[in-house]
Structures are given as structure tokens and as C-alpha cells.
Amino acid sequence: MSSRVHNFNAGPASHPLPVLEGIQAEFLDFKGSGMSVVEVSHRSKTFEEVIEDAAARVRRLLQLDDTFHVLFLQGGASLQFAMVPMNLLPEGRSADYVNTGTWATKAIKECTIQGKMANVVASSEDKGFSYIPKEISFSPEAAYAHITSNNTIKGTQWTSFPDTGGVPLICDMSSDIMSRAFDAAPFGLIYAGAQKNLGPAGVTLVIVRQDMLERVPKDLPTMLKYSTYVAHSSMFNTPPCFAVYTIHLVLKWLEETIGGLDKMEEINREKADLLYRTIDTSEFYRGTAETESRSVMNVTFRLPTEDLEKQFVQEAAQHGLIGLKGHRSVGGCRASIYNATSLEAVKALVGFMEEFARKNG
Amino acid sequence: MSSRVHNFNAGPASHPLPVLEGIQAEFLDFKGSGMSVVEVSHRSKTFEEVIEDAAARVRRLLQLDDTFHVLFLQGGASLQFAMVPMNLLPEGRSADYVNTGTWATKAIKECTIQGKMANVVASSEDKGFSYIPKEISFSPEAAYAHITSNNTIKGTQWTSFPDTGGVPLICDMSSDIMSRAFDAAPFGLIYAGAQKNLGPAGVTLVIVRQDMLERVPKDLPTMLKYSTYVAHSSMFNTPPCFAVYTIHLVLKWLEETIGGLDKMEEINREKADLLYRTIDTSEFYRGTAETESRSVMNVTFRLPTEDLEKQFVQEAAQHGLIGLKGHRSVGGCRASIYNATSLEAVKALVGFMEEFARKNG
Numbered sequence: 115m116s117s118r119v120h121n122f123n124a125g126p127a128s129h130p131l132p133v134l135e136g137i138q139a140e141f142l143d144f145k146g147s148g149m150s151v152v153e154v155s156h157r158s159k160t161f162e163e164v165i166e167d168a169a170a171r172v173r174r175l176l177q178l179d180d181t182f183h184v185l186f187l188q189g190g191a192s193l194q195f196a197m198v199p200m201n202l203l204p205e206g207r208s209a210d211y212v213n214t215g216t217w218a219t220k221a222i223k224e225c226t227i228q229g230k231m232a233n234v235v236a237s238s239e240d241k242g243f244s245y246i247p248k249e250i251s252f253s254p255e256a257a258y259a260h261i262t263s264n265n266t267i268k269g270t271q272w273t274s275f276p277d278t279g280g281v282p283l284i285c286d287m288s289s290d291i292m293s294r295a296f297d298a299a300p301f302g303l304i305y306a307g308a309q310k311n312l313g314p315a316g317v318t319l320v321i322v323r324q325d326m327l328e329r330v331p332k333d334l335p336t337m338l339k340y341s342t343y344v345a346h347s348s349m350f351n352t353p354p355c356f357a358v359y360t361i362h363l364v365l366k367w368l369e370e371t372i373g374g375l376d377k378m379e380e381i382n383r384e385k386a387d388l389l390y391r392t393i394d395t396s397e398f399y400r401g402t403a404e405t406e407s408r409s410v411m412n413v414t415f416r417l418p419t420e421d422l423e424k425q426f427v428q429e430a431a432q433h434g435l436i437g438l439k440g441h442r443s444v445g446g447c448r449a450s451i452y453n454a455t456s457l458e459a460v461k462a463l464v465g466f467m468e469e470f471a472r473k474n475g
Numbered sequence: 476m477s478s479r480v481h482n483f484n485a486g487p488a489s490h491p492l493p494v495l496e497g498i499q500a501e502f503l504d505f506k507g508s509g510m511s512v513v514e515v516s517h518r519s520k521t522f523e524e525v526i527e528d529a530a531a532r533v534r535r536l537l538q539l540d541d542t543f544h545v546l547f548l549q550g551g552a553s554l555q556f557a558m559v560p561m562n563l564l565p566e567g568r569s570a571d572y573v574n575t576g577t578w579a580t581k582a583i584k585e586c587t588i589q590g591k592m593a594n595v596v597a598s599s600e601d602k603g604f605s606y607i608p609k610e611i612s613f614s615p616e617a618a619y620a621h622i623t624s625n626n627t628i629k630g631t632q633w634t635s636f637p638d639t640g641g642v643p644l645i646c647d648m649s650s651d652i653m654s655r656a657f658d659a660a661p662f663g664l665i666y667a668g669a670q671k672n673l674g675p676a677g678v679t680l681v682i683v684r685q686d687m688l689e690r691v692p693k694d695l696p697t698m699l700k701y702s703t704y705v706a707h708s709s710m711f712n713t714p715p716c717f718a719v720y721t722i723h724l725v726l727k728w729l730e731e732t733i734g735g736l737d738k739m740e741e742i743n744r745e746k747a748d749l750l751y752r753t754i755d756t757s758e759f760y761r762g763t764a765e766t767e768s769r770s771v772m773n774v775t776f777r778l779p780t781e782d783l784e785k786q787f788v789q790e791a792a793q794h795g796l797i798g799l800k801g802h803r804s805v806g807g808c809r810a811s812i813y814n815a816t817s818l819e820a821v822k823a824l825v826g827f828m829e830e831f832a833r834k835n836g
Contacts, residue, residue: 119509123516126716134503134511141499142492148480148795150495152675152721155484155798188549188677189698192712196696224696309713314513316549316677316715335557335585337550351553352670354677355487356717360513434509437516 120459123437124266124412125289125310128454132371133363151359156352161359165348168362175368175375178298178321185320185343186358191217191288194305194318195224198284201330201340202303203230203257210252210259210281213237214270216443217286218262235259243268245404252278257329258302259283264290266310267441269414269448270407275300282326290411291319292368293453294379302326303340308357310411311452313364317357368453378453379410385451385460386410392464398471402446416446418475423447426470435463481820484798485627485773486650486671489815493732494724512720517713522720526709529723536729536736539659539682546681546704547719552578552649555666555679556585559645562691562701563664564591564618571613571620571642574598575631577804578647579623596620604629606765613639618690619663620644625651627671628802630775630809631768636661643687651772652680653729654814655740663687664701669718671772672813674725678718729814739814740771746812746821747771753825759832763807774810775801779836784808787831794827796820 121128137151144151145160154161169184178184187193198221203209208231211222215238225232233256236247243265252259259278264271266289275283275296282302291306298304303322309315322340330341342350372378390408393399393415402414417423423446427439440446451460482489498512505512506521515522530545539545548554559582564570569592572583576599586593594617597608604626613620620639625632627650636644636657643663652667659665664683670676683701691702703711733739751769754760754776763775778784784807788800801807812821 117509118503121510121514123510123514126514126517126713129511129514131503134513138499138502141502142479142495147797148478149482149484149797150490152495153482153484153487153490156487156676157803188551188554188715190549190712193549193696193698196698200696220697224698227694227696229694307713314715314717315517315713316718333588333590335554335561335588336581337554337557337585351551352487352668352676354549354675354715354718356675357677357715436508436510442518 117434119434119436120455120462121436122449122451122455122459122463124441124448124450125307126315127310127450127452129313129360130364130367130371130454133360133367136363137360152356154355156349156355161355164359164362165353168358168365171362171365171369172319172321175292175365176298176321177295181324182298183322183324183344185322185340186348186353187318187320187343188316188354190315190318191286191305191307192220194286194320195221196228197338197340198260198303198305199225199228199230199232200334200338202284202326204329207231207255207257208233208253210235210256212247212250212259212261213239214246214262215243215265215268217265217288218260221260221262221286238270244270244402244407246270246272246407250276252276252281254279254281256281260285262286264409264411266412266450267444269403269409269412271409271411273406282323290409292375292378293382293411295375308361310450313361314357316354317361319361364454381457382410382451382453385455385457386413388460388464389413389449389451392467396471398475399467411450411452413449413451414440414446415448420445422474425474429470430463430466433466435466478795480795480797481816481823482797483810483812483816483820483824485802485809485811486668487676488671488811488813490674490721491725491728491732491815494721494728497724498721513717515716517710517716522716525723526714526719529719529726532723532726532730533680533682536653536726537659537682538656542685543659544683544685544705546683546701547709547714548679548681548704549677549715551676551679552647552666552668553581555647555681556582557589558699558701559621559664559666560586560589560591560593561695561699563645563687565690568592568616568618569594569614571596571617573608573611573620573622574600575607575623576604576626576629578626578649579621582621582623582647599631605631605763605768607631607633607768611637613637613642615640615642617642621646623647625770625772627773627811628805630764630770630773632770632772634767643684651770653726653736653739654743654772656736669722671811674722675718677715678722680722725815742818743771743812743814746816746818747774749821749825750774750810750812753828757832759836760828772811772813774812775807776809777807781806783835786835790831791824791827796824796827
């Protein structure tokens with residue numbers, strides 16, 4: 115029997131082991147139905163309970179009031195880059211965007227490609243996206259202000275969300291949703307591809323505030339209108355059932371085993387602190403993000419040479435520490451430590467890092 | 476230990492048992508990676524082999540030449556209803572549509588909602604969509620001709636595909652793809668939501684002919700352009716990995732255990748013949764589709780009264796025969812007998828039907 119590794123993948127990423135074991139156990143017989151979860155009708159009571167409970171758990175965990183709708187879509191955050199302006203940016207108005215790296219840049223591109231006005235009010239491109247901009251002047255007349263809560267590639271994260279003076283915030287939270295508690299009130303829409311903190315690739319969580327729906331143009335294709343998913347409780351057509359089912363189990367784990375977002379944030383902070391401390395107290399490792407903007411989810415760092423980085427990633431893998439290579443666009447090293455990555459895994463990584471530095475420093 | 480039922484669901488639907496068992500066996504440790512298939516990177520060699528082999532198997536099974544691209548998208552056939560005209564129907568031209576029921580009607584709607592010209596050249600609405608129209612006059616100048624190969628709700632199916640005089644056929648094959656062999660040459664594009672004959676909900680197979688790509692407008696959102704999926708081998712962003720992985724295993728089963736599409740068609744025909752014979756030789760059951768247009772995938776029938784239909788569905792479920800209720804829009808009964816529904820399951824159903832007729836006829 116082969117053993118499970120410590121998984122630091124950036125996404126798709128680590129899942130809680132009890133969740134995976136639960137899925138495995140009932141894979142041929144979902145809740146006594148005599149069918150696999152992939153074989154039951156999405157209109158069955160059994161599945162409807164799953165998707166409804168998943169939405170209810172999102173609502174509880176994020177303390178969303180009734181003005182918010184919790185939806186499950188397909189197409190990843192990449193489709194949301196397009197759907198947000200398509201639905202929420204009316205003709206003749208403009209939207210503010212903060213550019214904190216690759217994903218924000220893509221969001222801006224999908225707005226302008228539609229011939230719509232994306233106003234880049236702040237950017238950290240001047241320093242290679244190594245920080246989150248501060249003191250931003252948002253436009254009071256903007257239709258919305260778009261931010262990316264966490265940059266997986268550069269390892270930066272908004273530690274608190276900016277004051278837009280009442281302009282609805284739209285946020286891509288793909289890589290840090292459910293990693294911490296926050297006040298949802300200023301957000302018009304939040305979206306998150308599932309494959310980092312929520313579950314498997316193939317489903318996108320969208321949280322939209324009721325007042326945003328008034329903007330949705332009537333002549334959009336049905337599958338590209340947020341209002342369709344609201345009207346049909348995310349079941350206008352067959353949803354990605356297995357991914358929704360897995361999210362449901364991950365959220366259950368988060369509520370019932372971890373104990374909610376405050377507790378999750380505490381654990382996440384402990385994991386990140388441990389790693390950053392290892393980096394900061396070493397002459398060998400060097401963090402790439404500015405200290406104040408450091409991500410609690412993706413810890414990016416460099417070694418003295420690229421050869422050593424290559425060796426580091428390889429030797430780590432031999433020690434069962436997987437996924438430590440930086441994003442192909444920037445190189446270096448990266449440890450993604452989402453909710454499901456245990457403190458134990460981070461301790462194993464830190465032990466390896468210290469040993470590696472000693473041998474090669 | 477509870478036993479598996481015979482699953483006649485219309486979709487999500489039955490999967491081959493060996494496929495489910497294989498997934499279950501390696502769910503905590505995918506190909507010796509020490510990770511679940513939902514945890515490995517989509518950019519890993521392990522996953523790339525899966526998606527590439529899935530595409531290669533589609534190509535072999537359907538005998539597609541190099542002019543076709545095999546793609547995996549999200550959003551179901553419902554998103555394809557919109558993407559087809561968005562990508563392939565240039566301004567100022569019109570497309571022919573054949574209306575054979577609910578799904579075709581939706582495809583037409585998503586074309587016209589974009590302000591594009593959908594020319595309905597034939598319809599079977601006059602007889603409640605109980606047949607497939609014949610001798611259709613397609614427009615020689617149409618950008619494409621759209622058909623729905625099988626109507627899951629009314630139980631009708633094109634037994635052979637129409638001659639459009641060279642106009643590219645576009646076909647929604649969601650409910651009968653891989654159930655039989657056919658000549659792909661006349662098709663400009665084929666799409667199929669996976670959850671009937673291919674695997675779990677959450678992935679859509681799209682097969683597009685190279686010459687169609689020249690029509691794709693440059694200013695479409697990236698995720699809505701077929702050319703994006705071609706350029707990035709379906710990995711512009713994270714694909715729905717688990718669904719693709721399952722499709723891959725289903726296609727492997729189809730090639731290696733069943734022995735390809737000719738063999739599959741033979742089995743499917745045997746299953747359908749058995750059911751239709753039971754209906755036709757009975758005074759109790761009545762088929763709803765015209766004989767020549769009967770579907771090999773979805774066998775729709777009525778009983779003398781609605782009360783008896785209700786009782787039939789309930790008692791069948793007690794006998795482990797699941798999913799026999801007709802679509803909520805039409806009522807009656809329906810047995811969906813996709814590839815993964817075994818001859819044994821159909822024999823069990825036929826036995827039950829005969830017994831039920833004897834008791835209640």
C-alpha cells in the first residue's frame with residue numbers, strides 16, 4: 115500500500131483526508147440509493163439535499179444575510195472574468211479594477227474585450243506584483259470595483275478589503291475563500307473556482323447580492339446570466355454534481371471538524387507563520403512578496419540559485435513533499451497551504467527546508 | 476451491504492460498474508501519486524496523459540480524421556446552444572434548425588436571443604414531437620444546419636442523418652453519442668453533455684472541424700471561443716479533471732471491454748428491441764414515439780391510466796428498477812437505456828413489466 119504525500123499543489127490541491135475517505139466509502143452506493151453519486155438524478159431528493167445543504171453551509175460559514183444568493187456555476191473563475199462585466203457593467207459606465215497580477219490582468223482583459231471600460235485605478239506591476247496597493251482612489255461613479263483577494267503566483271493577499279465609498283466590491287476569491295472570516299456587506303459579487311480551498315475543479319462558487327441582479331441585461335444567453343442560476347437554484351441545467359457533492363463534504367468538514375472560519379484562520383495563520391519564520395530566519399531562503407502583503411495561502415520564495423531550486427523541488431518530492439515548484443511564469447518555489455494542508459504537512463516541509471539549507475547553504 | 480440497483484435514469488445516468496470500482500480503488504492514490512485524482516495538478520504529466528488519452532479514444536471510436544479537434548468544455552449542452560451561434564453564425568447570415576422537441580427549442584431560443592437568424596426548416600411540433608421530420612429542405616446558403624440526434628423526453632432519434640447538400644451539420648448528441656458508429660464527415664461541430672453516455676455531469680465533449688474555426692469572432696470572451704480550447708488543448712484554465720478522468724475510463728471500457736461502437740450498437744439495439752417488443756405485444760403498454768423514429772436510448776411509454784403509471788414507477792423501484800418516471804414535462808414512463816445499462820437490467824425490467832401487466836391489465 116502506497117502512502118499519501120504532503121500536497122502543496124497550487125490547485126487542484128489537497129483535500130481533507132476524511133472527505134476523500136467518505137467519498138470512497140460510498141462511491142458505489144450513495145446514501146443507500148444503490149447508485150453512485152455520479153449516477154443519481156440531479157432532480158432526486160437525495161441530490162437536491164446535497165446542493166441545498168452546500169449553499170446553506172456557505173451562507174452560515176460566511177454569515178451571509180438574505181440579500182445574498184449562493185450559486186454553483188461552471189467554467190471556472192476564467193468565465194467569471196467575462197460574466198461579471200457582461201452582467202454587471204451597463205453600457206456607458208465604467209468599472210474600477212485593481213491589478214495585482216496575472217488573474218487580475220485576465221479579468222481586465224475580459225472586460226475590455228467586450229468593448230467595456232475597465233479603469234485600472236491601481237496596480238503593483240511596477241514592482242512585479244510583489245505587493246498589494248494601498249490608498250487607492252476608487253471612482254465614486256464606477257459600476258463596481260474589482261479586486262483579486264489573493265495572488266497565487268506572486269504570493270500576495272489583501273489583508274483587509276479596501277473602502278470603496280459604497281461602490282460594490284467584486285472579488286475573485288478563488289484562492290482564499292473560506293480561509294478566513296470577513297464582512298460580506300460591501301461585496302456585490304464574490305466568485306471562486308473551487309479547486310483551491312473548496313473541492314475539485316469543475317465548479318465555481320458565486321455569491322451575488324440581490325441588488326446586482328437588476329443590472330443583468332435581458333438579452334444575454336441564458337447560461338451566462340446570473341439571474342438564471344438564481345431563478346433555478348443553480349439547476350437550470352444539470353449541475354456538476356460530483357464537484358458540488360465534494361464541496362458539500364468539504365464545507366461540512368470545515369464547519370463540523372475544524373469548527374468554522376475563525377478556527378480555520380487561526381490554523382492557516384499558524385501554518386503560514388511557521389513557513390515565513392523559516393524563510394526570514396534563514397540566509398538561504400528569500401521571500402518574494404513584500405512582508406505586509408504576504409499571502410497566508412501561497413508562500414513564495416527563492417533559493418540562492420535556480421539550480422538549487424530545481425534540486426530543492428526534486429529532493430522534496432523524494433521526501434513526499436509535492437508541488438513546491440513556483441508557477442511556470444515566474445519560477446522559484448511556492449508552498450500552497452490551503453485549508454486542507456495540515457499543520458503536520460507544513461512542519462514536515464519546514465524540517466526539510468532546514469535540513470536542505472544546512473546541507474546546501 | 477446494500478446492493479446496486481438497475482438504473483434507468485435519463486441523466487445523470489448509469490456508469491459501467493468496473494469503471495466505478497476502478498475509481499473507488501484508486502481514489503486515495505491516483506496512479507501511485509499519493510494523491511487523489513481530485514488533488515493532482517492538471518498540468519502534471521499524470522493528468523495530461525489522461526486528458527490526451529481521452530481525446531485519442533474519442534478520435535479512434537468515432538474514426539475522426541485530423542480535420543477534427545476533440546475538446547472538453549464546461550457548461551453542458553445548454554451553454555453550447557449559445558456558443559454555436561456565437562462562434563459559427565456570422566452577422567448577416569442565417570442558420571437552419573430542425574425542431575424535434577425541448578432541447579432543439581432551447582437551441583433555437585439561444586440563437587435568436589443573440590439577435591441571430593434561426594430558420595426553423597422543419598418541426599415535429601404538430602404531433603407533439605413524436606417523430607423525426609423527413610424530406611427536409613435545407614437552405615443551401617445556411618451557415619449551418621442544427622439537429623438534435625436524440626430526444627430524451629419524447630423518445631425519438633434520427634436513425635440516419637439528413638443530407639444538407641454540403642451545409643455543415645451541427646449536432647447535439649448529448650443523449651446518444653458513442654451509442655453507434657456514424658460518418659463524421661458532414662459534421663462541422665458535434666457537442667454532447669457527458670451525463671448520459673459518457674460519464675458524470677460537468678463536462679461537455681465538443682468535436683469541431685478545423686474549417687469552422689475560421690468563423691470564430693476575435694472579440695468573443697476567451698472562455699466562449701472554440702479556438703481557445705483548440706489552442707490550449709482544453710486547458711486554457713483548469714478543466715473539470717474528475718469528469719474528464721471518468722470519461723476517459725468509460726471510453727477505455729467501451730473500446731477494451733465492449734469492443735467499440737459497432738459492438739455497442741448491437742447491444743443497444745438488442746436492449747431496445749426487447750423493450751419495444753414487450754410494449755408492442757402488450758395491450759397494456761403503449762409506445763409514444765412513432766415506430767420509425769423510436770429512440771434506441773430512451774424508450775417512452777404509457778400505461779392505461781396515470782394512476783397505474785404512478786403505481787408502476789413505485790413498484791418498479793421496490794424491485795430495484797430505478798428512474799422509470801417520464802420527464803416532468805410530459806409524464807408517462809421512460810426507460811433510459813444508455814450504453815452502461817446492461818442487457819441484464821433490461822431483462823429484469825421486461826420481466827417486471829410483464830408481471831405488472833398481468834396483475835393490473
